[in-house]
Amino acid sequence: MAQKGPLYMGFDLSTQQLKAIVVDSNLKLTQEAKVDFDADLGKYGIEKGVITNPAEGEVFAPPAMWLDAVNLVLDRLAEAGVDFGQVMGLSGAGMQHGTVFWSKKAETLMVNLDAGKSLSEQLKDALAHDMSPNWQDSSTQKQCDAFDAELGSADKLADLTGSAAHHRFSGPQIMRYRTKYPSKYDQTARISLVSSFLASVFLGKIAPIDIGDVTGMNMWDIHKGRWNDQLVALAAGGQDKVEELKHKLGDVPEDGGAGFGMVNNYFATRYGFNPECVICPFTGDNPSTILALPLRASDAMVSLGTSTTFLMSTPEYKPDPAYHFMNHPCTPGLYMFMLCYKNGGLARENIRDQIDKSGNSWDAFNDTAMATAPLSQKKGSDDMRLGLFFPLHETVPNLPAGQWRMAFNPETNNLQDVRNDFIPDDARNIVESQMLSLRLRSQKLVHSEKDPATGQQLPPQPRRVYLVGGGSANPAIANICAEVLGSVEGIYKLDIGGNACALGAAYKAVWGCERKQGQTFEDLIGSRWDESKFVQKIADGYRKGTFEKYGEAVRGFDLMEKEALKREGRIT
Numbered sequence: 001m002a003q004k005g006p007l008y009m010g011f012d013l014s015t016q017q018l019k020a021i022v023v024d025s026n027l028k029l030t031q032e033a034k035v036d037f038d039a040d041l042g043k044y045g046i047e048k049g050v051i052t053n054p055a056e057g058e059v060f061a062p063p064a065m066w067l068d069a070v071n072l073v074l075d076r077l078a079e080a081g082v083d084f085g086q087v088m089g090l091s092g093a094g095m096q097h098g099t100v101f102w103s104k105k106a107e108t109l110m111v112n113l114d115a116g117k118s119l120s121e122q123l124k125d126a127l128a129h130d131m132s133p134n135w136q137d138s139s140t141q142k143q144c145d146a147f148d149a150e151l152g153s154a155d156k157l158a159d160l161t162g163s164a165a166h167h168r169f170s171g172p173q174i175m176r177y178r179t180k181y182p183s184k185y186d187q188t189a190r191i192s193l194v195s196s197f198l199a200s201v202f203l204g205k206i207a208p209i210d211i212g213d214v215t216g217m218n219m220w221d222i223h224k225g226r227w228n229d230q231l232v233a234l235a236a237g238g239q240d241k242v243e244e245l246k247h248k249l250g251d252v253p254e255d256g257g258a259g260f261g262m263v264n265n266y267f268a269t270r271y272g273f274n275p276e277c278v279i280c281p282f283t284g285d286n287p288s289t290i291l292a293l294p295l296r297a298s299d300a301m302v303s304l305g306t307s308t309t310f311l312m313s314t315p316e317y318k319p320d321p322a323y324h325f326m327n328h329p330c331t332p333g334l335y336m337f338m339l340c341y342k343n344g345g346l347a348r349e350n351i352r353d354q355i356d357k358s359g360n361s362w363d364a365f366n367d368t369a370m371a372t373a374p375l376s377q378k379k380g381s382d383d384m385r386l387g388l389f390f391p392l393h394e395t396v397p398n399l400p401a402g403q404w405r406m407a408f409n410p411e412t413n414n415l416q417d418v419r420n421d422f423i424p425d426d427a428r429n430i431v432e433s434q435m436l437s438l439r440l441r442s443q444k445l446v447h448s449e450k451d452p453a454t455g456q457q458l459p460p461q462p463r464r465v466y467l468v469g470g471g472s473a474n475p476a477i478a479n480i481c482a483e484v485l486g487s488v489e490g491i492y493k494l495d496i497g498g499n500a501c502a503l504g505a506a507y508k509a510v511w512g513c514e515r516k517q518g519q520t521f522e523d524l525i526g527s528r529w530d531e532s533k534f535v536q537k538i539a540d541g542y543r544k545g546t547f548e549k550y551g552e553a554v555r556g557f558d559l560m561e562k563e564a565l566k567r568e569g570r571i572t
């Protein structure tokens with residue numbers, strides 16, 4: 001059926017998929033499609049979207065595969081009947097924090113694309129390096145140590161840039177790329193994040209890095225709103241190289257909504273895009289996720305994708321090396337608070353597959369998790385069973401791959417190793433573990449509020465928790481999330497749960513193209529938001545007694561992490 005009125009598109013280029021959705025001006029979803037990298041583009045030799053080199057801790061993905069995915073997802077939308085001629089604006093999101101290296105030929109090649117051919121066959125020479133370091137990469141410990149030391153301490157780096165040094169961030173990644181591939185670095189004309197890479201493809205020239213995403217690079221002074229020369233010099237290899245690297249990185253516009261220009265002619269000719277379609281800034285997948293609804297300062301989002309992330313939009317800037325503060329992608333004065341874990345969906349899948357060898361169904365995992373008592377305590381006096389489940393080197397805490405299982409006695413604070421192999425309790429324990437880590441690290445950001453039903457003052461916790469990403473479909477995870485994190489109003493899911501990030505990107509395009517002078521994102525989206533249609537409550541939140549019990553478990557969890565860090569020689 002033909003759709004009337006302007007349409008807007010949002011893309012989400014994440015670890016395992018490229019998703020695209022179409023909405024109208026009233027924020028109503030009209031169409032969606034996706035490309036699954038392993039299923040559709042396995043010819044690139046990827047597994048779960050990436051290629052690994054464990055000897056060096058490297059994890060990367062081929063941008064050529066993403067180009068094929070762009071063609072494929074648009075083909076699928078065309079087959080579904082989308083009239084691209086009505087698309088007046090598009091935006092997108094790229095997984096944080098991948099880095100892409102363009103060659104000197106990139107812009108000439110992009111502007112001369114032949115609409116009869118695919119993007120990947122024409123843009124091979126547009127890349128100085130055929131791989132993009134992925135957020136799961138852990139090859140840059142040496143470079144991270146240098147970044148943490150550069151301003152005196154990790155705390156100082158976190159205060160200035162919003163984060164301590166992280167393996168995946170572009171500063172340390174560029175530093176390593178420059179020394180590992182010096183001639184490729186010389187041949188690199190421009191450097192993009194995954195988000196600005198995708199924006200560039202649609203624009204037909206290198207798009208600026210986004211004001212939200214730039215704060216995930218360890219080189220942007222969040223207070224002054226500009227590159228920090230000392231940190232850029234570290235990545236570039238000297239003060240005399242600062243201007244050269246700044247040129248490769250480009251200028252960063254402050255306005256997250258101002259269009260960069262019209263869609264590249266390639267898309268107009270090949271797919272019938274409206275030539276006036278505006279390319280709005282593309283941001284990171286996490287900042288884009290917080291744009292999927294008018295998020296209040298006291299709400300939290302938990303994204304259960306390949307990674308697990310915890311997101312808040314807040315005016316409070318309280319940096320700490322254990323987590324991230326980033327610029328809000330649209331609203332100056334707001335920040336995005338983020339916790340990010342490598343061991344999210346794939347770690348849960350490992351346990352699922354040990355419970356049900358067929359590996360396709362979450363049912364047995366969920367039944368087992370719900371049949372297990374909280375913290376495996378059959379009676380109140382039992383020790384609490386806690387664990388860390390890290391198939392991959394984790395970021396926070398900085399621990400190598402491994403599993404730790406311990407019994408915690410809250411009376412004595414005693415921790416004792418328990419058998420370190422799989423038992424069905426792991427189904428509940430892994431979800432508890434992930435949620436306990438979120439609760440431990442978000443404590444400074446949540447506040448005490450009154451229960452609207454009883455008027456009783458509740459302990460500090462989020463007002464609402466919104467679950468998004470692939471795992472948001474799972475009722476057992478939602479229930480354990482409620483038990484551990486609480487929440488005054490309960491646990492919610494977006495109607496479009498698995499596609500929240502692409503939705504946020506589409507809303508950003510609506511805002512960028514339709515805002516009145518000075519109108520904020522929150523104001524425009526809030527005025528068109530239909531709560532009754534767009535979100536549903538999936539679990540009650542705060543549960544008196546249980547929440548407090550998990551509060552004791554948070555203490556044990558913190559001690560367990562410190563114990564594991566000691567054993568691994570990370571702390572003394």
Ligand SMILES: Nc1ncnc2c1ncn2[C@@H]1O[C@H](COP(=O)(O)OP(=O)(O)O)[C@@H](O)[C@H]1O
Nearest residue numbers: 014015016017305306345362469470471473474
């Ligand atoms: N019913 C489910 N229960 C728990 N996890 C799920 C369920 N469905 C999907 N997932 C998880 O979602 C992950 C993919 O999440 P998604 O947000 O779509 O991916 P991406 O990381 O590519 O953005 C998978 O790795 C899988 O573990």
Ligand SMILES: O=C(CO)[C@@H](O)[C@H](O)COP(=O)(O)O
Nearest residue numbers: 015095096097135305306307
């Ligand atoms: O922020 C990070 C990594 O830095 C992650 O959240 C990635 O952006 C991957 O996202 P998903 O593929 O899990 O959606």
